[in-house]
Amino acid sequence: MYHNRPHAHDIRKMKQRGEKISMLYVSTPDEAAAAAAAGIHMLSIEGKVFDAEMREAAGDCFVQVGLPYGGWGQFNGRPLATAEDYLRAAFHYAALGGDCFYCAASYDIQKVLCDNHIAVVGHIGLTPSYITWTGWRAVGKTADEAAALWRHARKMEEIGVFAAELEVVPDRIGQYLSENSSLITLGMGSGKYADAQYLFTEDVCGYGVNHKPRHGKIYRDMSGLLDKLQQERIAAFTAYKADVDAGSYPAAEHTVAIKDDEFDAFLANVQG
Template identity: 65%
Template sequence: MVSKNIRPTVADIRAMKARGEKISMLYVTTEEEAAAANAAGIHMLSIEGRFFSPQMREAAGRCFVQVGLPYGGWGTFQGRPLATAEDYLRAAFHFAAMGGDCFYCAASYDIQKTLCDNHVPIVAHVGLIPSYITWTGFRAVGRTGQEALKVWQQVKQLEAIGCFGAELEVVPDKVSAFISKNTSMIMLGMGAGPGADAQYLFAEDVLGHTQGHKPRHARTYRNFAIEYERLQNERVAAFKEFIADVNSGAYPAPEHNVAIADEEFARFVNQAQAGS
């Protein structure tokens, strides 16, 4: 078992799969969410590169962190989109120095292979891939035998080039279970049923503050939307009370002011008037 004071490694996550242990995973965007995940005992976090920092890594504690490398128009690294294998490798090494444990990469097989050949733990993506939706639309992928076979073939190709794992998004549960049992990669299931190696959700869905459409696979455990609305109403009320106090003279009150002794104030006035 891994020491409670040391965060897991790739080898540890693989060992969890081999033992058939359940793996929990969350996508987070703030230090508060990362710290809460660590305190709760979440195994893995997904953090986009634009949100990742030494402070975020510290907040994540013992969580195994997947850092998302930006793809095409979905983000930039050091001011520009990643395009070449060298670009991706530079970004991966940059985030590894901050404490990233593995790296999400949705680029081409040759770019992913370059990263793997340089011993960078890569998590790819199969099934519904948001950055590729122009080819599939937002729908479940793998509901026909032919399409399920294509997903399986993609998994085997990713395995062959050395990927550590892959996000398995919105595929039928039976297909997911078959794939997870028959690959050495860690399959991070999002809407892929209980047979995936990990269960992966967005913190905003878990906490109930998703705006707009909520995915079918999402499960909400708290209603932060109500809390955010209450807090916003409280902000408005507090600001109105502040305006009222300014208008009435109730603010600032004596306790908010800096005092000056009468004799010092008199000396100041005399000198100011003498010099004017």
């Protein structure tokens, strides 16, 4: 399978050819398998749920593995803090089949990963892992702030970063960054000129429980189906418990029988 799915080189070629790239955030094997069946190009999967089963479910999709940032998550029981921590995590997930690795840490940590030939994905714009500096808002609506985003993109490009999530940035700024940088821009609410369009499965399928972002679009509203599924699950579990409480489960049809003569021989054997 490894040789059938695209690599960073292929994604760069897609950008050069001006091809549209689709990307989804998935968190279960079922979601990953559905994305692969639909022909989605790229998947974003958090490291905490990325394993061999997820890689298999993702099929030929190019997979970005999210490396947990600081206290936001852990690898091997400890938060990622040093460049060595990030490098160990990246190598671990690469061995499982990760194709690139989201890292919102400092430039020096990103550079260590790049220097070790890891395809690194940075972040431009609204960045949840250090949202305290901007608040939950679009980033880059002033000339000075947009220029800072450009300098950030250039710095990441300089140290060898492969791509960057481009989150809630004005569309014309997103276009300028995409057209004037070798970074693969993974646009989330940043206009149609980003190299890839990136959405969360929960927004596409309508079952998100968090705030629905401006850029979110529901293509199938599955919230009612999932609610009904949960109620049916609860009903099944309740009926099962009632059967156990009443002693009506297991019944004869759920039980392995033994012939009387064999049972009598067993008793004779064990009781001497």
